[in-house]
Structure formats: structure tokens, C-alpha cells
Amino acid sequence: MEPFTILTAVAAPLIRDNIDTDAIIPSREMKTVAKDGLSDGLFAGWRYLGIGGREPDRGFVLNDPAYAGARILLAGDNFGCGSSREHAVWALAEYGFRAILAPSFSPIFAANCVRNGLAPVVLAAAAVGHIAEQVEAEPQAKQVTVDLVRGVVIAPDGAESRFELEAEAREMLLEGLDGIDLTLKSKDRIAAFRANDRLIRPWIYL
């Protein structure tokens, strides 16, 4: 997985509360037993006219050429709520997003982000709104920086906002680590735990 350290990029504002994973990738767009090929269906219900259609809705932010190449998404509260489908993160990542700035995230969605190299950055609604206002004036020129090393977001006007990320999630992102590889290094400890636990709770081990 590609490490995430410092990203400076175009940011696209989609400031709505409770954007659910059905909106990010509708069930009907999850057509194959695969993790790729999903970016075309990203935000399909808002991005295209008509259900299942592909004619762009010109009013939707990602169809605005001014936001071409956006890699940061500015969003409202409780982003990624609803279904646990990791397809939502796969679709965002395949489209090109590496960071999402929102006042809060659904816990499953945030965990899925970290497993795929996307940074779920928690910022107060006022801070996200302030960044969005600056970006909207001139999206390609007014870029935003997410500095995971220092734990700050830098707005186009240079104002810095600190953000917190759980230490484990931060390390995984900074190093681009694969959690399974990492945990398999502890497989002897897992085996020892299971052997001991089998004596305490034998009914667990079917």
C-alpha cells in the first residue's frame, strides 16, 4: 500500500451531512466479485442523470472541470454512514481520492479508509467550511495540504488546523503497512493465546 505522508491537492467540497455508503457506491453499481472497476459508479445517484444512467449531472461537483484531479474530499458530518461495504472506499480510492476531511466518520468507514491508504481526517465543521469557501473561488490554484506527519491540514490561505488520528491508524497510513503481514509476525502469540484460552473457554473452539 502506498504510504501517506504529505498530500497537496485540489479539494472538492461535498458538504452534506450523513453521506451514506449507498450514496458513495450504490448497491446496483457493485456488479462484480472484485475490488476494482468501481470508480465509474462513485456517487452514481448524484453524479449521473437517471438511475443506472451515465449522462453527467452538470450540477454535481465532480462533474465540474474546475475540480478535475481532486484528491481531497471536503464533506459533512457522519461521512460514510450506513452499509459497511468497503467498495465505498475502493471506489473513492480508484477515482483518485486520498483524504477526506469531515467533522466525523462512521467507524467502519474510517477503518476501511485506513486499510486502503486513505486518510479520514476529522476537522470541525467550521474548519471544513472555511477551507471549502477558499477552495470554491479558484479550485485548481487554491489547493489544500494534508500533512499526516505533523497532523495538520493547511488551508489555501496558510491557516493550519490540527487533527487527531488513532496512533495505530496513523502508523499504518504513514508506513503503508499491510495489517495482515504485520499481525502474522505475532502468529506464535496468537497460537499461545488460543491454546491457553481453549482451557478456559473450551466451547469457543469448535
Place this chain on the structure above:
Amino acid sequence: MTPRTLVDKLWDAHTVAELGNGASLLAIDRIMLHERTGGVALRSLKARGRPVLAPHQAFCTMDHVIDTFIGRTDDTVMPTGRAFITATRDAALEAGIQLFDIGDPRQGIVHVISPEQAIVLPGVTLVCPDSHTCTQGAFGALAWGIGSTEAEHALATSSLRMTRPKQMRIVVEGRLSPGVTAKDLALHILGELSAAGGRGHAIEFAGNAITALDLEGRQTLCNMATELAAFSAIIAPDNLVFDYLRGRTYAPVGDDWAKAETYWRTLKSDPDAHFDRTATFDAAGVAPMVTWGTSPQQVVGIGAAVPTYGEVAERDSREAYDRALKYMDLDPGLPMTKLPIDAAFIGSCTNSRITDLRRAAAILEGRKVAPGVKAICVPGSSSVKKQAEDEGLDTIFRAAGFEWRESGCSMCFFAGGESFGFRERVVTSTNRNFESRQGPETRSHLASPETVAASAIAGHLADPRALAS
């Protein structure tokens, strides 16, 4: 010793190792899969040469993609559904994971069949790539939804790398009024706390109104915790849980049962345990609830009207309120019971268990669904379906004009196959009223099974208490 919460106790008991950065490696006792995401996870593991560490502690069902028509096969109305079904079946069988396949009497919605088979037990850690896994906390398990990558991690290592969540206690005292259910309580709490109100916390539900709920009601309540953006939900297990699980397929037997039950009786929060947040509700203040908008927090009592912005400004932004009203095609001030419906749906992991169906049938008995309303009942499992048929409930549903289906997730969500019609207004016992959730631009109103039944008969949203026998 420092007083601990129930979640603390389970966390400590499952800690394999501290990872040195505030996170723990947590042992996972049970993993459940379904054909929507199970096939992807198992295929990905195989492609990377990672075997399933403990296949006998993992289980797989068919619920998300399969049709619910009588006589269903691997071919689905959803395009490409067959690929999900066959990929999951092949991968589960190859990995040695117990599969509850189409036609198996144990098949059903993952969170409905888990307790039926005693896969979930008090005190276990249980994960599933499905957000409603928190449902199973009703049995005193630490159960939470995960993504596909986490599912692969759990399958390969029987563990997950976890940072302990903050904890919240929701205390509900008093008694629910007649005709008011756990679903109404869940919607009431959502309306008060908002869809972001759980903010990643592990929620423990407590109080005499919670212990007074039957097990189905407890599952309905815990189910909706994910709509609060909670990490998980849990209720301390009691005799109701132990009596339900005893003798079921994967429950411990003999000395193991005795030992397990002794342990399970210790599974409760200590009196002075610390919770990061507490919220208290009075059960007597809850009415039958129905959502008006496109988030479960956009909810009112059935006797109320579509709210004005001023009434919801604490929870909804102006943008969210306007967007929801426009999408739902509503005007503020319109009484909810004046809203005509096109369809009624009883099913999903929220409300499809035997007592849900009994209560709905009690409303439907001797009555007919209003002309022009499409009404569908999908039992939560093949076992629930059989029990309902043994009790004659299917006859009541059919006589009233409901379709009676095979079990599965069905029209809780629209996956490209069967759905409700374009912009149809649906009253539904499910959990999400998101845009286009149940079909192209469908307008979903979440409610209890009895409110769905009463509304189906009336042809518009209706208070079930008026029809209660």
C-alpha cells in the same frame, strides 16, 4: 480493582497482545460471512496464499444477493448475482467453512440465523462484513461490523488490530406503552441523539425497559445502533439469553455448558464502571415512530406532522432538511397519517423474527391490504418462515394480500434486481431510508412491523394502536 464495563471485561479477556501504540491485538471467536462480501474476502486471501486459520469458527450464509421468490435458484433478478453466489459457495467449501446454502433449512439473514444456531454466545467476539453485526450484541457478545480487508485479517489470523472504543451507556427506564416496540424506541433514540450521536462508541443498553424487552426486541434495538454511528451495541446477558441458547446446534453441552453459564453470569458492567457518555430515556414517552426524511434521525411520532425546519434545526442542517423534504416530496405541516403509500415491506435483519411476524399478523388478521398497495413479507430465516407457517401466520399474511417469500435481505436494499418502483412511497420495517435505498428514487418510511401492517391496510401511514385487538 478498578470497576470495569462489560465491554472492558470482554476486551481484556480477548487481548492477545498490546501493540504498543494504544491498540491491542484482539482475539476473534466467531466470523460470519455472506455472499455479498464473503466471496471477495475469501478469494483475495487465496490469491495471496493466506489460509483461513480457524475455519470451524467461521460461518457463511446466502442472504444479500439471492432472490426471495419461492423456487429461487442461483440465477437472480440482480444482474451478475450468480457470480456472487457461486464464488462464495466455492470459496467457503474450499476453505472448510460451514455454509448455509440456498435450500438449507438453516439459511437466512446472517444476524437472524446466528443466534438460531447458537453461533453467537455471550462473551464472544464476533465480526462480520456487515454493518448490522451489532444486532448480535443483544446476546451479550462484543459484535461489530467490519470491511472486507478486516474480514480477511480476521479469517487469516483469528484476530484484529483494534483501538479500544469510547463507551456510552444508554439507560431506558419505565415501560413502553401498548403498541410501542423496540423499533419505535430505536427510532426515538435516533431522533434525539442524531445519526451521528453514537460517534464510534461501544454502546451498552441498560435499564428496566431494556431487560423487559423480549430477545427479538433487544436484537431490533441493538441492530439500529449502527444507524447511530456506534461501534457496537451490547446488552448484559440474562436468563432469557441462556434459556434461548441452551440445546441449540453450536451451544456448549454438558460440563462445558455449566462452566460457560457460570462465566456468562459474570458478564455485566460493575456498578461504578466509567462510561465516557451516558444518555437516559423514559420508555413511557415513546410513541409509534415513522421517518419522514432520508436519514433515520429524521423521524416523528406517527401522530405528528412533517416538521418545520424550526422543529429540527438542532439536528438537521438547513441543506439536509431541504434536500430530504424535496426528495421525499413533502410539505411541512402535513400530518404523517395523510401520506398515501404505494408499498409495504416487512423483513430485514431489523424486524423479521417470529415475534415481529406474530405482531404484524395480529393486525392483519381478518383485514385486507388497501387496493393498489404492494405488500410483501420476507421472514428473516428459513427457520422463522417454517415456524410462522406451523403457526398459520403465512395464511394470515396471504389472506390479507401480502406476498409471502423465502428468507433473505430482499428489498431492504436495491442491488439492481428486484425493487420497488420509481419514486414509490414505501412503509418498511427495515433500517435505512436513504435515497434510492429500496429502488430508483424510492421514498422509504421506516417503522415497526405493526405500523407497516396497519399502513398497508389503511393505504396511508397509520397508527397501529387504532387496529390493535
